[in-house]
Amino acid sequence: MAVQPTKPGSVLSLSWRLVVESRARTVSVGISTVWVFVILAALLVSHASAKTLTIGTGSRGGVYVALGYGICDAVEKSFREISCNVVRTKGSIDNLIGIAKGEFDLGVVQSDIQYHAVTGTGTFKNIGALPTVRSLFSAHPESLAVMTKKDSGIEGLADLPGQRVDIGKVMSGTNATMRLLFEAMGVPLTAFRDIATLDVKDQYDAICGRDVTITAYLAGHPNANIKKLVQLCDVTFVGVAGSVVDQLIASNPYYVKTHIPKTAYDGMDRDVPTIGLLATVMTSDKLDFVIAYALTKAVF
Incomplete structure (x- = not known):
């Protein structure tokens, strides 16, 4: 035919x-x-x-x-x-x-x-x-940025207990990720001096005004909100790495190891290891x- x-x-x-x-x-x-x-x-x-x-x-x-x-x-x-x-x-x-x-x-x-x-x-x-629903492909990682002021004395995750920590807005990806991170660390929320659940728009005043020592944001990088914090608030990034990450990913396989590239923000001299999620393009x-x-x- x-x-x-x-x-x-x-x-x-x-x-x-x-x-x-x-x-x-x-x-x-x-x-x-x-x-x-x-x-x-x-x-x-x-x-x-x-x-x-x-x-x-x-x-x-x-x-x-x-x-x-x-x-x-x-x-x-x-x-x-x-x-x-x-x-x-x-x-x-x-x-x-x-x-x-x-x-x-x-x-x-x-x-x-x-x-x-x-x-x-x-x-x-x-x-x-x-x-x-079906997955077509993954587009980009959304990496967790854990941030603190450069003069805070915080160098790693082990320094977080006892601090005033913002874990992100309730029901946000940031909040869920920070809770899972603390769980993997074996650190209850009661181990912190204070826990804040701030919206992104409120993070600037909180970290710059030292109302919190740590703030976090899960996003694709570079990100405009984080650029503002870096440029105007003199923040640096806390690495998220080690056995705690392996444990978190083993229990939650939708997370991946990733990094915030040193080219993302002014003043960075190295890639910062962290964890993240993937933005996936879905269909049916x-x-x-x-x-x-x-x-x-x-x-x-």
Whole structure:
């Protein structure tokens, strides 16, 4: 049976283009050849209409929104058959629920929230697991910055007990991570002189005014709020490393070892080891296989 010609802007034509590109890289029967047949199989079920992707991100000015626009830009530049819309949301949980409901094709999700959504634990204990969500790729680490003023005398985690410590806003990723860190250290919250749960906007006054000795923030780096603390408040970073990190990751596999690069902020002379989560681009099992491949190919 003759193959019908395809419209230039259709998913079907996109499938053929991916087949041609894959076949051009094939020099012998092997992985590339198998990949061609996989694409051909997907081609048979692809619908012949242009595709618009909607990606759930985060709040205005946040790194998730920037990531969403970056993904859309890469996709639209690489494949004219696909258009892309960025939607601002409240973050990871909204994005996952939106994906499960079919409101979003894609969503940026923090790896701990991803884990709980798949297993039906933590934040999703009452909501229940979301069996249809899938991971496409990890984008960037969100690293824990533990900060103190340079003249505080604090050199490592062992110096934290007895201090006034801000562990971040309740229900935030920072708060959850700091609690897990103290648990892995074997240090109860009662071991600290005071525990504050500050919003990001209140951290500047607290650490600069010495209301707290330690403040923390889980974020992608460089971060504008942390830049302000470094430039105007003379803060430095406390490394998070050692056996305590190994123990934390063993119990919570959605965390990774990472670092804050010395190029991130003024005055840094070394990378600072720490822990973090991964920003993951998620989708559902309903996303066309050809589209999923094309999107990932465009980004990488």
